[in-house]
Amino acid sequence: MTVDSSLLYDLPDYTVRRNVVSAMANNVYLITAKGTGAQILIDAADDLPSIKELLQDATGDAEVPTSLAMIATTHQHWDHVRALAGLVSHSGVPTAAGTDDIPGIAKESGVAIDLALVHDGTLSVAGIELVAVHLRGHTPGSIAYVLQPGSDAAPIIFSGDSLFPGGVGNTQDDPARFTSLVNDVEERLFNVYPDNAVVLPGHGDGTTIGAERPSLPQWRERGW
Template identity: 30%
Template sequence: MLIAGFPAGSFQTNCYVVAPAAGEECVIVDPGQNAVGDLDEVLREHRLKPVAVLVTHGHIDHMWSVAPVCGARDVPAWIHPEDRDLLSDPGKGLSLTTRQQLFGGLTFTEPDDVRELSDGAVLKLAGMELTVDHAPGHTRGSVTFRLPATDEIPHVMFSGDLLFAGSIGRTDLPGGDYPTILRSLADKCLPLPDDTVVLPGHGPQTTIGQERATNPYLAEAAPHAGPGRGL
């Protein structure tokens, strides 16, 4: 298994490239702001051919480069229907102040080929099987993608902004809801094996076991106020 990642743009959003091995087909997860140059370098280095772009949620820091990447490679974008409208109007997922700061005449459009994700779906792409878990709370259409364990690697979860090392996604933007994200964490994260590798939308990788032991938002007694991490 080959997983390469890099932080993209001013938001430092982790973009991942996932393939069975070098020289094979691959999928791209969350190509954010200014991701194209670094992404092209990763693809050249490992001789990879993209077959799809997967979007964990519709916030602009995760979908900024989706349309240009899909257009240049003629591949589809996969996103949950609850967040699909953010592909063409990402301002809907932001506060008014943030919209005013970010959009100086910028316009966004959907890729030509958009396909919708559903909870529990198994995507068979690039010779891999990725399980989709709908995990709302950060946005209504937030999802995670899971790869099954093999003899060589443990389970892997691309968590988007659901779960970070030591924190979770913020819930104070349009579409966010703190009780809902807690339910998503309980339903989608806590049942996973401790050795599950978590590759989040921001910051370093972690494991479910580490977060189960140390992350206050996975504790049985939930805090009264939501955190403030992520866009």
């Protein structure tokens, strides 16, 4: 399944677009800096032709020619990296991911990640800076990427499979992994970002921190 590229946000300094690819409905996100044309793509999940269309659709989003500058991966699971090798070969741009998921990404995709990210690290290209938030539990090295568009705009959190509308990501019925993930989501997202912060997950539609915050005790009680 492929869904045409949609412009999710047209902000003063950035655009954010999304394509939905594969039978698993993976979200592929593209951030474009209007002033520089630099772009970061988050999760080259599948369907390289669709990703190329996404890049093409964004060519008019900047004041100058656009150029992909970085491919960031949220986590190592195969459904999020199926087009990674193809996009790296096509574009020649560097890659980034959480340190603890780099071996898994190499195993699943054959791609050696260029930039290893840790909690509170930054991912920067010309005109875009993302904060890396390490959320342990769905995978050991899952990273959420946070864009701070400016003082008057809500932060945008690209949460991968760690936070969705209605709960945290799958931890395979492992209580220790669930506790780790829900603790990190509470401490590193809910306790840091305001209610209007947007959450864009790896599958499905987005939500906000404020919409999910009241449900945290329920998530803990049910264990997933």
